[in-house]
Amino acid sequence: MLQEKISRRTFLKATALAAGALSVGAVGTFSFETWKKAEAEKKDDIRVIPTLCTGCGNFCGLNVYVKNGRVWRAVGLPQHPKSKGKICARGHGLLATPYLRQRLTQPLKRTEDGNFQPISWEQAFREIGEKLQEIRKKYGPGVIAHISYAGQKTAVWYGQRLLWALGSPNTFTHAASCYAGRGVGFEHTVGGTPGTDIANARYMVYIGRNLAEGITPGDVLELAKAREKGAQIVLVDPRVNNMYQMATKWVPIRPGTDLAFVLALAHVLIKEGLYDAAFVQEYGYGFEQFAQAVEKYTPQWAEEITGVPAATIQEVARGLGKNKPRAFIHPGWHGATGTQYANSVDAARAIALVNALLGNYQKEGGLIFGKTPPLGNLNPAKYPAPEKPAIPRVDSEWPLAHDVVTAVPDKIRDGALKAIIVNRSNPVMHYNNPLYAREAYKLLELLVVVDIFMSETAELAHYVLPEVSYLERDDLVEGVGGKKPIVAMRQQAIGKIHPETKASWEIYTGIAEAAGVGKYFNFTLDEVNQAMLAPTGLSLNELKAKGTIVLNSPIVLGTPKFNTPTGKVEFYSTEFKAAGLDPIPNWKPPLVMPDVSKGEFRLINGRQAYHSHTNTTRNPYLLVLTEDYHGDRLWINRRVAERMGLKEGDWVEVRSEVATGRVQVHLTEAIHPEAVFIYAPYGSLAKNNPGRNFAFSFMTLLPYHKLDPAAGIALTQEVIVTLRKI
Amino acid sequence: MARYGMLIDLTKCAGCMACTVSCQFQNELPPEVHFIKFYQQEYGTFPDVSLVNIPVQCQHCENPPCVYNCPTGASYIAEGGVVLIDESKCIGCKYCMTSCPYNARVLNEETHTPMKCIFCFDHIQEGEQPMCVQTCLGGARVFGDLDDPESELNKQINEKKARPLRPDLGTKPKIFYVW
Numbered sequence: 001m002l003q004e005k006i007s008r009r010t011f012l013k014a015t016a017l018a019a020g021a022l023s024v025g026a027v028g029t030f031s032f033e034t035w036k037k038a039e040a041e042k043k044d045d046i047r048v049i050p051t052l053c054t055g056c057g058n059f060c061g062l063n064v065y066v067k068n069g070r071v072w073r074a075v076g077l078p079q080h081p082k083s084k085g086k087i088c089a090r091g092h093g094l095l096a097t098p099y100l101r102q103r104l105t106q107p108l109k110r111t112e113d114g115n116f117q118p119i120s121w122e123q124a125f126r127e128i129g130e131k132l133q134e135i136r137k138k139y140g141p142g143v144i145a146h147i148s149y150a151g152q153k154t155a156v157w158y159g160q161r162l163l164w165a166l167g168s169p170n171t172f173t174h175a176a177s178c179y180a181g182r183g184v185g186f187e188h189t190v191g192g193t194p195g196t197d198i199a200n201a202r203y204m205v206y207i208g209r210n211l212a213e214g215i216t217p218g219d220v221l222e223l224a225k226a227r228e229k230g231a232q233i234v235l236v237d238p239r240v241n242n243m244y245q246m247a248t249k250w251v252p253i254r255p256g257t258d259l260a261f262v263l264a265l266a267h268v269l270i271k272e273g274l275y276d277a278a279f280v281q282e283y284g285y286g287f288e289q290f291a292q293a294v295e296k297y298t299p300q301w302a303e304e305i306t307g308v309p310a311a312t313i314q315e316v317a318r319g320l321g322k323n324k325p326r327a328f329i330h331p332g333w334h335g336a337t338g339t340q341y342a343n344s345v346d347a348a349r350a351i352a353l354v355n356a357l358l359g360n361y362q363k364e365g366g367l368i369f370g371k372t373p374p375l376g377n378l379n380p381a382k383y384p385a386p387e388k389p390a391i392p393r394v395d396s397e398w399p400l401a402h403d404v405v406t407a408v409p410d411k412i413r414d415g416a417l418k419a420i421i422v423n424r425s426n427p428v429m430h431y432n433n434p435l436y437a438r439e440a441y442k443l444l445e446l447l448v449v450v451d452i453f454m455s456e457t458a459e460l461a462h463y464v465l466p467e468v469s470y471l472e473r474d475d476l477v478e479g480v481g482g483k484k485p486i487v488a489m490r491q492q493a494i495g496k497i498h499p500e501t502k503a504s505w506e507i508y509t510g511i512a513e514a515a516g517v518g519k520y521f522n523f524t525l526d527e528v529n530q531a532m533l534a535p536t537g538l539s540l541n542e543l544k545a546k547g548t549i550v551l552n553s554p555i556v557l558g559t560p561k562f563n564t565p566t567g568k569v570e571f572y573s574t575e576f577k578a579a580g581l582d583p584i585p586n587w588k589p590p591l592v593m594p595d596v597s598k599g600e601f602r603l604i605n606g607r608q609a610y611h612s613h614t615n616t617t618r619n620p621y622l623l624v625l626t627e628d629y630h631g632d633r634l635w636i637n638r639r640v641a642e643r644m645g646l647k648e649g650d651w652v653e654v655r656s657e658v659a660t661g662r663v664q665v666h667l668t669e670a671i672h673p674e675a676v677f678i679y680a681p682y683g684s685l686a687k688n689n690p691g692r693n694f695a696f697s698f699m700t701l702l703p704y705h706k707l708d709p710a711a712g713i714a715l716t717q718e719v720i721v722t723l724r725k726i
Numbered sequence: 727m728a729r730y731g732m733l734i735d736l737t738k739c740a741g742c743m744a745c746t747v748s749c750q751f752q753n754e755l756p757p758e759v760h761f762i763k764f765y766q767q768e769y770g771t772f773p774d775v776s777l778v779n780i781p782v783q784c785q786h787c788e789n790p791p792c793v794y795n796c797p798t799g800a801s802y803i804a805e806g807g808v809v810l811i812d813e814s815k816c817i818g819c820k821y822c823m824t825s826c827p828y829n830a831r832v833l834n835e836e837t838h839t840p841m842k843c844i845f846c847f848d849h850i851q852e853g854e855q856p857m858c859v860q861t862c863l864g865g866a867r868v869f870g871d872l873d874d875p876e877s878e879l880n881k882q883i884n885e886k887k888a889r890p891l892r893p894d895l896g897t898k899p900k901i902f903y904v905w
């Protein structure tokens with residue numbers, strides 16, 4: 001018999017769809033005949049609206065089915081390259097978002113005693129506008145900043161326009177805690193981050209990249225196809241992740257040492273003549289210096305550091321070499337190459353270079369730089385456009401990075417930032433040491449948060465402005481580059497649930513008018529969208545009808561173009577050299593290392609298939625999965641745990657140099673003995689987040705590091721912890 | 727008349743639970759009621775470990791103990807061999823729940839009657855695929871007619887040598903797994 005796993009908690013029932021949205025058992029308990037009769041009598045009004053998900057950065061295309069005015073279900077759009085007809089558990093679960101009880105319903109102002117008082121939009125706009133003008137007069141415009149989620153185009157576009165209009169260049173995204181290491185590493189090596197032609201690859205290596213949990217649905221589908229055609233799929237990860245079932249090999253690695261593994265792959269490829277010499281000759285810059293540098297990085301040398309047997313390293317290198325160019329190392333995302341270690345940027349560079357050794361750029365089954373769709377802009381003659389401010393950004397000490405949101409708490413403490421507008425981002429919670437961040441954000445003279453929930457950041461704000469949810473609004477047209485570029489847009493599927501909520505674009509326009517820069521916002525969202533679409537020849541109505549449209553201009557494979565200063569693959573990076581950094585990705589150890597003999601572990605983290613960020617832990621459909629499957633437990637190697645006297649489900653206190661957390665343990669053989677692992681989104685500190693009661697947030701245990709000099713990344717796995725049974 | 731069945735290829739399953747949640751919305755279930763549950767198995771010791779996630783739902787058995795044990799006939803085999811529950815005949819005795827060896831039934835706490843996967847019965851009649859099949863990220867799920875030798879379902883069952891879970895229980899499930 002299989003084990004019963006369902007459990008119920010009343011708070012979930014209470015938080016679920018208070019307005020009685022999705023009632024119990026419309027189908028499933030009736031006979032078909034009864035059901036059909038009932039349905040026929042009801043004459044449901046069902047409408048299908050193509051739009052975009054907002055569950056993570058993919059923004060998959062989906063058809064939302066609205067039954068009698070309420071969201072019912074969704075199906076992925078086949079023509080959207082991220083969804084390819086599929087959407088993930090998060091995408092489905094988030095359909096409940098408009099109806100969640102914890103939504104913000106009206107503008108709020110924080111009073112002296114720290115409570116919030118509802119105010120009108122007029123008052124909110126007027127007071128925020130006045131305060132912005134006052135701060136600008138007092139300190140100059142450079143003390144104002146904007147923080148948003150990178151993919152949320154409406155917030156990024158409008159936020160930047162507002163800041164530029166006010167005279168400040170300081171716009172930030174969440175990149176420095178997500179993919180910035182990979183971005184900076186690839187950009188300064190091969191000129192950008194390419195996509196992966198998974199379906200046509202024969203040998204793929206995923207290092208700290210996990211498609212089954214850090215999901216892009218279309219990639220999972222491609223992976224399954226490749227596997228069916230016999231592709232080899234190698235996972236290099238300190239733990240067995242959910243991709244395991246679709247993979248052919250797991251290579252457990254000591255966390256933080258991926259760079260050594262990749263350098264040794266380069267060593268073998270060069271030493272054994274398995275690399276594409278013609279490609280390197282034609283497209284490489286500084287190959288000789290690189291080849292000389294990796295001579296010392298033998299598989300034996302890497303075995304010492306990584307714990308991966310030299311023979312395995314040789315096997316993987318040969319697998320890649322023999323299958324080239326239909327072989328690649330995935331560029332990664334948030335994992336080994338993203339923002340986790342002091343050597344992550346170099347790991348990204350090394351991976352970009354091993355791919356160059358395989359000659360796989362712009363080849364079938366390799367890495368492919370997509371084509372960006374042509375999008376237009378508003379005509380400046382009719383709609384005055386603010387100039388890019390000439391004053392330097394507050395984070396200009398990172399010349400190679402785009403923006404370093406992780407530096408914001410220190411910039412506030414230094415007095416360089418005085419006012420911040422945050423839209424759909426939660427910077428107090430999402431970067432190292434939230435308590436350190438919280439104290440800093442409290443020093444601001446003005447903090448405005450636009451959100452649909454009361455986040456940790458919103459709790460500190462002077463003004464909280466309630467946005468409509470993604471199913472209740474139109475957004476800006478998105479262009480997604482790829483083998484076949486597309487245009488797509490999020491559009492309103494249902495009417496407003498809470499009358500006193502507004503779309504972001506209305507909020508920015510309101511603030512701009514009150515701050516005296518309204519002349520830069522003399523248009524509607526539809527007008528911007530029409531201007532953006534103009535070069536594609538598509539009309540806004542066409543796009544609204546289809547949701548996602550594939551442009552008829554696929555890329556031609558064959559000859560890659562590298563957008564670097566030398567126009568080549570920079571085995572020797574001219575830009576790193578100019579920035580005073582090592583031009584070659586030589587081995588550098590991570591910032592900290594656990595002393596196993598003292599019972600220390602490295603605390604590692606990762607994505608979970610059914611959650612994205614702290615935000616999704618407000619969703620009852622997703623949170624119940626956490627509960628039923630113990631998704632918030634800390635993974636620990638079974639034998640290590642048993643030596644410590646721990647059993648499955650025991651509570652432990654986890655201590656780092658800055659804080660402690662409480663969590664139940666999950667004993668497993670599927671993790672490196674030197675690491676403990678926790679999924680990322682738990683331990684919210686926000687008062688009204690149901691996810692607050694689950695485990696701890698690894699961010700709270702992370703020291704506020706001196707940031708890496710190349711990308712300013714958060715170093716989210718540079719933390720040592722000890723465990724104590726409680 | 728078709729004889730509906732399904733194949734789940736675990737080598738294409740990401741263990742992502744998109745099927746579970748899409749099914750909830752399709753069937754308008756509350757958050758805590760799942761028709762598709764997951765069972766995780768771990769084998770071996772570090773560093774030679776393997777993990778498998780197995781999605782399990784009503785197997786639409788040809789020999790269904792839930793139907794045989796239902797005293798009122800509320801649980802029945804409908805067209806196409808799909809096992810359904812007629813709520814109007816259900817007295818809430820839960821015999822069917824306890825007799826299902828796959829633990830496929832869950833209780834509707836409001837009506838106190840059992841519920842479970844119905845292969846999206848109403849929608850497959852209109853030519854749609856069941857929701858879990860439509861949304862499966864890896865394309866691990868294939869739905870079709872077991873009586874049609876030409877069907878993709880039968881093709882894959884034969885090619886991949888798919889078998890049901892616990893055939894020894896003798897219930898003749900119509901969901902076949904590849905692993």
Ligand code: SF4
Pocket residue numbers: 053054055056057058059060082083086087088089090091092215216217
């Ligand atoms: S991957 Fe999932 S959460 Fe992300 S956009 Fe797609 S459906 Fe939504």
Ligand code: SF4
Pocket residue numbers: 734738739740741742743744745746781861862863864865866867
């Ligand atoms: S949707 Fe498909 S891939 Fe995801 S868990 Fe379900 S069966 Fe597996």
